[in-house]
Amino acid sequence: ELKVEQNPLFLSMQEGKNYTIYCNYSTTSDRLYWYRQDPGKSLESLFVLLSNGAVKQEGRLMASLDTKARLSTLHITAAVHDLSATYFCAVEVARGGADGLTFGKGTHLIIQP
Amino acid sequence: DAGVTQSPTHLIKTRGQQVTLRCSPKSGHDTVSWYQQALGQGPQFIFQYYEEEERQRGNFPDRFSGHQFPNYSSELNVNALLLGDSALYLCASSLYLGLRRDSPLHFGNGTRLTVT
Numbered sequence: 001e002l003k004v005e006q007n008p009l010f011l012s013m014q015e016g017k018n019y020t021i022y023c024n025y026s027t028t029s030d031r032l033y034w035y036r037q038d039p040g041k042s043l044e045s046l047f048v049l050l051s052n053g054a055v056k057q058e059g060r061l062m063a064s065l066d067t068k069a070r071l072s073t074l075h076i077t078a079a080v081h082d083l084s085a086t087y088f089c090a091v092e093v094a095r096g097g098a099d100g101l102t103f104g105k106g107t108h109l110i111i112q113p
Numbered sequence: 114d115a116g117v118t119q120s121p122t123h124l125i126k127t128r129g130q131q132v133t134l135r136c137s138p139k140s141g142h143d144t145v146s147w148y149q150q151a152l153g154q155g156p157q158f159i160f161q162y163y164e165e166e167e168r169q170r171g172n173f174p175d176r177f178s179g180h181q182f183p184n185y186s187s188e189l190n191v192n193a194l195l196l197g198d199s200a201l202y203l204c205a206s207s208l209y210l211g212l213r214r215d216s217p218l219h220f221g222n223g224t225r226l227t228v229t
Binding site (some may be wrong): 002033035041043044045048068088090100101102103104105107 | 121146148154155156157158160169171185189198203217218219220223
């Protein structure tokens with residue numbers, strides 16, 4: 001059974017600081033996703049990572065993938081309050097031509113002024 | 114370009130009742146997946162529909178069933194509701210696995226189901 005573990009599950013940080021969220025998964029993956037969810041809202045796609053060594057950046061967020069270590073990271077640079085949200089990583093393993101995502105429990109991020 | 118739309122947005126049902134949730138995929142998408150998100154948890158995969166057939170199923174009982182229509186829209190049915198079925202139900206659409214590369218699943222805003 002595929003397991004996806006995120007840490008930390010809860011993170012409170014100050015504006016201007018840097019931090020990294022980690023996502024470990026237990027089996028070979030075809031794709032890894034990062035999503036953001038604001039309270040009471042749906043999931044917003046941040047990044048899709050396909051191959052070993054993939055790195056993608058958007059604003060203050062940067063995601064990377066190490067398929068050999070089965071590890072993805074989401075790095076936050078110079079955090080701002082607007083980045084407060086819950087961040088999920090999700091792993092996709094294609095089976096029989098179909099696919100479903102297995103999500104981590106999420107990292108609840110609070111950025112304080 | 115309309116994204117994924119779900120209805121209703123909120124629903125309150127009594128234990129033992131049945132419920133139907135609806136989803137229209139993003140324009141151009143042909144595959145619909147359903148997820149259950151309990152409060153404070155990550156979404157859990159229920160099942161996926163493509164070409165009007167269930168292609169893959171997560172670890173959910175037979176009380177959860179679905180359907181996909183020729184226009185790619187989908188329904189999720191839950192019978193004999195339990196208190197534990199209270200959750201946010203999310204629909205996601207995409208192109209079938211073999212046709213997409215780095216495009217993500219697109220999620221709707223969800224249906225909040227409360228079972229009393």
